[in-house]
Amino acid sequence: MISKRIQEMVPSVTLAQSEKIAFLKKQGIDVIGFNIGEPDFNTPMNIIKKAEEAYSLGLTKYTPAAGMIDLREEVCRKFKKDYNLDYSVRDVIVSSGAKQSLTNALMAIVDPDDEVIVPTPCWISYIEMIKLTGGKAVLVEMDESNGFDLDVDKIAKHITPKTKAVLINSPNNPTGAVYKKQDVEKLGNLAVKHNFYIISDEIYEKLIYTEEQNCCTASISPEIKEKTITINGVSKSYAMTGWRIGFAVGPTDVIKAMSDYQGHTTTSPNSPAQYASIEALRNSEEFVQEMKKEFDKRRKYIVERLNKMEGIKCYEPKGAFYVMPNIKYFYGRKYKDFIINNPMDMCDYLLEESRIAVVTGAAFLAPHNIRISYSNSMENIKTGMDRMEEALKKLK
Numbered sequence: 033m034i035s036k037r038i039q040e041m042v043p044s045v046t047l048a049q050s051e052k053i054a055f056l057k058k059q060g061i062d063v064i065g066f067n068i069g070e071p072d073f074n075t076p077m078n079i080i081k082k083a084e085e086a087y088s089l090g091l092t093k094y095t096p097a098a099g100m101i102d103l104r105e106e107v108c109r110k111f112k113k114d115y116n117l118d119y120s121v122r123d124v125i126v127s128s129g130a131k132q133s134l135t136n137a138l139m140a141i142v143d144p145d146d147e148v149i150v151p152t153p154c155w156i157s158y159i160e161m162i163k164l165t166g167g168k169a170v171l172v173e174m175d176e177s178n179g180f181d182l183d184v185d186k187i188a189k190h191i192t193p194k195t196k197a198v199l200i201n202s203p204n205n206p207t208g209a210v211y212k213k214q215d216v217e218k219l220g221n222l223a224v225k226h227n228f229y230i231i232s233d234e235i236y237e238k239l240i241y242t243e244e245q246n247c248c249t250a251s252i253s254p255e256i257k258e259k260t261i262t263i264n265g266v267s268k269s270y271a272m273t274g275w276r277i278g279f280a281v282g283p284t285d286v287i288k289a290m291s292d293y294q295g296h297t298t299t300s301p302n303s304p305a306q307y308a309s310i311e312a313l314r315n316s317e318e319f320v321q322e323m324k325k326e327f328d329k330r331r332k333y334i335v336e337r338l339n340k341m342e343g344i345k346c347y348e349p350k351g352a353f354y355v356m357p358n359i360k361y362f363y364g365r366k367y368k369d370f371i372i373n374n375p376m377d378m379c380d381y382l383l384e385e386s387r388i389a390v391v392t393g394a395a396f397l398a399p400h401n402i403r404i405s406y407s408n409s410m411e412n413i414k415t416g417m418d419r420m421e422e423a424l425k426k427l428k
């Protein structure tokens with residue numbers, strides 16, 4: 033008998049979609065993937081070389097549970113350099129991906145019946161991770177007309193004595209929103225006043241396309257830093273999703289609890305990948321800038337194309353590599369056997385009719401949107417947008 037805990041887990045909506053896409057591809061049908069949640073760039077060669085070096089040096093053994101000291105020192109240097117923040121090695125944990133750091137953080141601070149507030153749309157794994165701790169996810173909807181900016185007044189209405197944390201993500205997956213410093217500061221001050229944590233997932237920090245800087249929550253004030261667990265990693269910034277290295281910094285007692293938990297569940301993260309991640313953090317600025325320039329070109333192009341399509345409304349996201357157009361206009365419209373009543377119908381229609389794979393916003397609690405990832409070549413984006421435009425014109 034499967035545990036209640038797992039039975040209560042909502043299976044990933046995107047998995048069903050991936051299955052359909054895999055079937056089409058298997059039949060040799062050319063599907064353009066706009067469903068991808070990782071950079072389409074290769075990991076830079078200097079990083080790969082360091083992993084090779086690690087293998088030949090015999091750095092293939094367990095490391096301390098919280099990660100190699102050298103890497104944790106490098107993470108401290110990163111926070112000093114980027115945000116003038118002082119952390120010591122004991123305030124850092126390295127995990128098997130940011131995802132594990134997030135799970136560790138929630139396991140470390142959330143008791144059954146505690147509440148964790150999550151602004152939505154959000155990355156759906158947050159909700160399942162919170163449920164696994166026995167805590168309750170309190171979902172607060174952000175407003176699309178403001179590009180899904182952080183609405184702290186709305187969040188404040190949901191703070192109760194049971195609030196253990198607010199989990200924010202900027203730049204945001206799926207909305208691409210980049211939160212403003214004044215809003216994050218307002219939330220930080222509430223955390224200090226009401227004594228809850230902010231879990232600040234900043235995994236897309238390097239991918240911001242406007243003049244704005246990433247507002248690193250912990251850097252706002254020493255009091256807010258004491259209440260903040262920052263989640264980050266190498267996956268998105270250095271095109272290293274498969275290497276599975278993430279990290280977190282925060283209050284020493286929380287990091288210790290996270291590493292105690294990690295020690296019992298995975299021992300330590302992959303050692304050659306940790307060694308390579310030192311190189312990523314140290315020597316990859318040029319790569320990051322190149323990747324960002326390319327993503328920005330695609331972002332501008334795709335937003336322009338989408339907004340020219342009749343019925344599509346798409347605000348311009350400032351970060352990450354996703355756009356999330358609203359498709360409500362098409363509800364009730366038909367073509368052949370397809371009737372569009374929700375974003376999932378639109379995903380099925382676009383997959384069948386135009387051979388492009390996009391993700392339903394419903395998977396991120398965005399009930400009237402689809403998520404399009406522009407982590408694909410400019411050529412494929414152009415072809416994909418042409419196909420999408422054609423398919424939408426057919427819906428009457």
Ligand SMILES: Cc1ncc(COP(=O)(O)O)c(C=O)c1O
Pocket residue numbers: 069128129130131132155201204205233235265266267268273276277278
């Ligand atoms: C918002 C957000 N946080 C965390 C992660 C997980 O990152 P990692 O691959 O390092 O576990 C993702 C990956 O898609 C993400 O979108």
